[in-house]
Amino acid sequence: MADSFQLEIVTPQKKVVDTEATEAQIPGKNGYLGILPGHAPLITELAVGQVKFHAGREQQRLAVAWGFAEVLPGKVTILAETAERPNEIEVERARKAKERAEQRLTSGDANVDVERALRAIQKAETRLEVAGGEG
Amino acid sequence: MANILDIRRRIRSVINTRQITKAMKVVSAAKLRRAQDRTLAARPYAQKLTNVLQSLVVRAEICDPETGQPKHPLLAQRPEKNILLIVVTGDKGLAGAFSANIIKAATQFLELKSATNIDIEAIGRKGRDFLRRRFPPAPVQTRSLAQVEESGEPEPERHQRAGRIQIAGEHVGVLNKLEFGQARALSESVIERYRHEEIDSVYVVFNEFKSVIAQRLVVEQILPVEQIGEPAIRLAEEISEEEKKKAKEAAVSVGVGMRPSHRGDESAQFGTAQVDYIYEQPPEELFRALLPKYVAIQIFRALLESTAAEHAARMTAMDSATNNATDMIDSLTLAMNRARQAKITKEIIEIVSGAAAM
Numbered sequence: 057m058a059d060s061f062q063l064e065i066v067t068p069q070k071k072v073v074d075t076e077a078t079e080a081q082i083p084g085k086n087g088y089l090g091i092l093p094g095h096a097p098l099i100t101e102l103a104v105g106q107v108k109f110h111a112g113r114e115q116q117r118l119a120v121a122w123g124f125a126e127v128l129p130g131k132v133t134i135l136a137e138t139a140e141r142p143n144e145i146e147v148e149r150a151r152k153a154k155e156r157a158e159q160r161l162t163s164g165d166a167n168v169d170v171e172r173a174l175r176a177i178q179k180a181e182t183r184l185e186v187a188g189g190e191g
Numbered sequence: 192m193a194n195i196l197d198i199r200r201r202i203r204s205v206i207n208t209r210q211i212t213k214a215m216k217v218v219s220a221a222k223l224r225r226a227q228d229r230t231l232a233a234r235p236y237a238q239k240l241t242n243v244l245q246s247l248v249v250r251a252e253i254c255d256p257e258t259g260q261p262k263h264p265l266l267a268q269r270p271e272k273n274i275l276l277i278v279v280t281g282d283k284g285l286a287g288a289f290s291a292n293i294i295k296a297a298t299q300f301l302e303l304k305s306a307t308n309i310d311i312e313a314i315g316r317k318g319r320d321f322l323r324r325r326f327p328p329a330p331v332q333t334r335s336l337a338q339v340e341e342s343g344e345p346e347p348e349r350h351q352r353a354g355r356i357q358i359a360g361e362h363v364g365v366l367n368k369l370e371f372g373q374a375r376a377l378s379e380s381v382i383e384r385y386r387h388e389e390i391d392s393v394y395v396v397f398n399e400f401k402s403v404i405a406q407r408l409v410v411e412q413i414l415p416v417e418q419i420g421e422p423a424i425r426l427a428e429e430i431s432e433e434e435k436k437k438a439k440e441a442a443v444s445v446g447v448g449m450r451p452s453h454r455g456d457e458s459a460q461f462g463t464a465q466v467d468y469i470y471e472q473p474p475e476e477l478f479r480a481l482l483p484k485y486v487a488i489q490i491f492r493a494l495l496e497s498t499a500a501e502h503a504a505r506m507t508a509m510d511s512a513t514n515n516a517t518d519m520i521d522s523l524t525l526a527m528n529r530a531r532q533a534k535i536t537k538e539i540i541e542i543v544s545g546a547a548a549m
Contacts, residue, residue: 101476
């Protein structure tokens with residue numbers, strides 16, 4: 057069996073990643089999935105989270121949000137609405153977005169779309185995490 | 192007889208104008224190239240999304256087996272009482288008949304649906320200006336896409352109408368730095384209204400752009416989704432042969448490729464492979480999650496193509512303006528030379544007849 061697979065991460069704006077990888081971790085909606093070469097075919101919805109993969113020796117990480125992934129034995133495709141590398145993330149903006157969303161949640165206003173605010177917080181946290189290097 | 196000095200001044204002015212139109216043409220060409228690249232970049236995503244949805248249609252039970260009605264609300268056909276029309280025009284002028292043509296198509300569509308309430312979302316300044324003169328704004332306006340940040344305010348509810356045809360939202364200045372998030376915001380707002388049955392169907396009128404010579408004006412139905420992967424075109428108008436020829440000349444003169452923007456893509460096989468997938472979520476659930484994204488990408492595509500078409504139209508218009516300026520300079524130069532010649536001749540005659548008189 058081959059010891060690597062093709063990994064593609066595609067957003068509506070561009071193809072972010074197209075590389076050989078030996079291992080990948082995908083934030084599925086029901087939890088993180090570890091993918092190794094030869095994984096059974098699978099389709100899943102993505103949650104907000106980070107994708108980690110090993111290409112060559114180095115490990116790379118990206119913050120992704122909303123999309124889905126398809127796993128085929130030799131190929132993994134991730135379709136996400138946003139996919140950002142650590143150096144593309146504006147930390148300041150993410151922090152502000154998080155604060156705004158938290159304010160909305162705690163404001164007690166009945167008009168607040170709770171689900172949307174929670175999503176915003178989650179997204180901001182993921183971006184901060186990826187940018188910060190921990191995880 | 193025209194004054195030589197006047198003609199010379201005139202020529203200089205036309206030369207200056209030509210300089211400007213030429214520069215605009217080159218700028219438009221560069222922008223067109225970038226816009227084309229963006230439509231290309233969006234294609235793999237759209238293609239794959241479509242493929243997965245198509246494969247899900249086969250596997251998930253889309254229709255209720257008992258009633259035959261689609262289970263998913265975005266697929267359900269309802270009698271059209273309220274329609275939403277998204278009109279995509281340009282923000283700037285000097286693009287020939289680009290915006291005028293779209294407005295014409297939109298007006299045609301409005302006449303066609305003369306028995307229904309119509310909400311209009313105007314994207315682009317030109318269309319907005321025109322429509323605003325003719326139709327009243329809705330009491331509740333959609334948030335402009337130009338200010339989309341992830342805000343948590345829920346979609347406003349609309350109960351009152353300002354008229355049979357009203358402008359539900361204006362979006363000016365979004366096209367030149369379009370992001371997917373904006374298309375998503377618009378589609379979310381549209382889907383929300385559709386779910387609440389404020390509107391029964393959604394159409395987009397825009398200039399489809401496959402390449403410089405393959406363009407047409409279309410009215411596309413976005414909701415309800417009829418057939419995944421096949422745009423439901425309601426009205427279409429190809430550009431005329433003459434315009435096509437002009438566009439071609441303009442494209443050649445600045446070196447813009449005319450190939451339909453298409454790459455040989457293995458992505459076509461995505462999700463349709465004959466394998467039994469493990470579905471992390473039930474197919475129905477996946478389908479429910481992906482369908483709104485499909486709507487968003489449709490809108491995104493319409494906006495991108497329209498932007499490309501606008502730049503192409505401006506490029507063509509500026510190319511013919513440059514050509515016209517050149518023609519004008521030629522004929523003015525001729526007139527000037529004639530005038531100068533006539534003046535010299537006259538002077539000679541005067542000298543000769545003066546000498547003869549002595």
